[in-house]
Structure formats: C-alpha cells, structure tokens
Amino acid sequence: MTRAQGSTRIQRLLALLNYLYLLLMMVVIAGIITAAMVLQYARGELPCPLCLLQRVAMFGVCFGIMQNFRRGFSYQNTGFSLLFTILLLIVSVRQTLLDIYPRPGHAYIGSAVFGIHMPVWSIIIALCLLGAYAAKLAALGGDEYLDEAPPGEFPLVKTLADILGLYVIAICAINLVSVFLQCGFNSCHTFGYRLLQ
Amino acid sequence: MMMLMSYQPTMAVVFASVFLALVFGWLNRRALAVTCLLACLALAVWQFLFEIYDPKTGFRMPWIQTQLQDSYEQPG
Numbered sequence: 639m640t641r642a643q644g645s646t647r648i649q650r651l652l653a654l655l656n657y658l659y660l661l662l663m664m665v666v667i668a669g670i671i672t673a674a675m676v677l678q679y680a681r682g683e684l685p686c687p688l689c690l691l692q693r694v695a696m697f698g699v700c701f702g703i704m705q706n707f708r709r710g711f712s713y714q715n716t717g718f719s720l721l722f723t724i725l726l727l728i729v730s731v732r733q734t735l736l737d738i739y740p741r742p743g744h745a746y747i748g749s750a751v752f753g754i755h756m757p758v759w760s761i762i763i764a765l766c767l768l769g770a771y772a773a774k775l776a777a778l779g780g781d782e783y784l785d786e787a788p789p790g791e792f793p794l795v796k797t798l799a800d801i802l803g804l805y806v807i808a809i810c811a812i813n814l815v816s817v818f819l820q821c822g823f824n825s826c827h828t829f830g831y832r833l834l835q
Numbered sequence: 836m837m838m839l840m841s842y843q844p845t846m847a848v849v850f851a852s853v854f855l856a857l858v859f860g861w862l863n864r865r866a867l868a869v870t871c872l873l874a875c876l877a878l879a880v881w882q883f884l885f886e887i888y889d890p891k892t893g894f895r896m897p898w899i900q901t902q903l904q905d906s907y908e909q910p911g
Binding site: 687688690691694695697698700701704705708709718721722725728729732735736738739741803804806807810811813814817818821822823824825826 | 843845846847849850851853854856857858860861863865868869872875876879880882883886887896898899
C-alpha cells in the first residue's frame with residue numbers, strides 16, 4: 639500500500655466516523671423528543687410554553703445535522719445547530735431558575751426522571767450537545783477529508799440518516815398539530831387541549 | 836421593548852416555521868429552508884421573551900434575589 643493510498647483510507651475512515659457521530663447525535667435528540675411525546679400522550683403531561691420552545695430548539699439542532707447529510711458537510715450547518723443549542727441552554731436555564739424556589743403557582747412541571755425534572759435535563763442535554771461538538775472538533779479535526787468523501791460514499795449511513803430525517807420531520811408534524819390543538823392562536827396552558835374542549 | 840412584549844407570537848407559528856425549514860431542507864430548497872429556520876429562531880426568541888416578561892418586575896427574578904443582612908452576626 640502506497641503512502642497516498644494509506645492517506646486516502648485514513649481520510650475515508652475519518653469521514654465515516656464524522657457521519658456516524660452526527661447520526662448518533664440525531665438518534666439521541668430524536669429519542670429525547672420521542673420520550674417527551676410518550677410522556678405527553680400516554681401520561682397526559684402537557685408541555686408548558688418553555689418546554690415547547692425547548693422542543694423547537696432540538697428540532698433546530700436536527701436541521702443542521704440533517705442538512706449535513708442532504709447537501710454535504712458545511713460549517714454553516716454546524717452553526718445553525720450550535721445557535722439552537724444555545725437557545726435550548728438559555729430557555730432551560732431560565733425555566734430552571736423560574737421554578738427553583740417553590741412558591742404558589744410555580745413548581746417543576748411533569749414527572750422527574752432519575753430525580754431530575756425536565757428543564758434541568760434540558761440543561762444537561764444542551765451542555766452534552768455543546769460538549770459533543772467540541773469533542774468532535776478536537777478528535778476529528780478539520781473538514782478537509784469530508785470534501786473527498788461526501789455522505790453518498792457511505793450508502794448505509796446515508797440511508798439510515800435519510801430514514802431518521804424523515805422520522806424527525808414526522809414527529810415535528812405531530813408536534814405542530816398537537817401544539818395547534820393545545821394552544822390554538824392564543825397563549826399555551828397545561829390544563830388541556832384548548833381546541834378539544 | 837414594552838410594546839414588543841405586549842404582542843405574543845403564536846407557538847403554532849413557531850412550530851410551523853421549524854417544520855417548514857425541515858421540509859424545505861429535505862427537499863433541498865436551501866434558501867427557503869434557511870429563511871424559515873431564521874424566522875423560527877426570531878419567533879422563538881420573541882416567544883421566550885414574552886413568556887418570561889412580567890409587567891411588574893420586567894425580566895428580573897425577585898424570588899431568587901438575596902439581600903445582605905444589616906445585622907449580620909459573625910459566627911463564633
């Protein structure tokens with residue numbers, strides 16, 4: 639094996655790791671939103687306005703990742719994902735501070751998972767996303783190898799990413815209908831679905 | 836700012852814009868997708884500011900404010 643061939647192999651391996659990493663991030667986000675939807679529909683825990691904004695932020699993060707698979711890697715897509723990660727962090731920190739001091743009308747909404755409530759989990763999720771991007775940049779470095787190996791070079795990963803992308807669009811559509819039923823064109827409340835009453 | 840906070844963007848519109856961004860992104864309509872995404876970001880920030888704004892206290896969080904005790908006694 640010549641030196642050039644070895645270099646090409648390493649570049650393909652780095653590209654594959656990059657795409658697998660992004661795919662894993664999207665799987666985790668889709669899983670978190672799905673879990674929130676299960677709690678909403680199976681246990682009747684309606685999301686509050688700030689909870690809904692946190693879901694929007696997660697869909698925004700997915701947009702950046704999906705675009706990397708649809709059109710090839712771009713730092714602009716990473717920028718979109720990071721913008722929505724910061725939005726997720728700001729909204730969840732503010733919601734945690736809102737309910738941190740128990741008083742009438744203010745308590746953490748919904749069930750605690752492992753003793754931690756949803757807004758605190760959202761802070762952890764946002765920090766994990768920021769950490770994941772930082773770790774990816776530190777471990778996999780720049781993007782020069784991605785020019786040589788677009789997502790289409792790895793058919794299995796591309797197919798999985800396409801299926802997951804369609805799933806994310808589907809759960810976003812369900813959330814859109816659900817939000818419309820819950821809030822209509824007014825402010826959102828957790829008492830029930832406004833348009834079904 | 837006060838005037839901006841008196842109007843509320845609709846949460847359904849925020850979700851509709853992120854949904855359209857995902858759909859246009861999937862269909863490779865990049866310009867439309869990015870426009871919808873940026874509109875979603877702006878509406879989400881506006882919605883967030885509306886939700887946390889209180890006419891009495893503004894954006895402050897008086898329930899976690901602490902005051903320095905005037906008659907603070909040193910331990911021991």
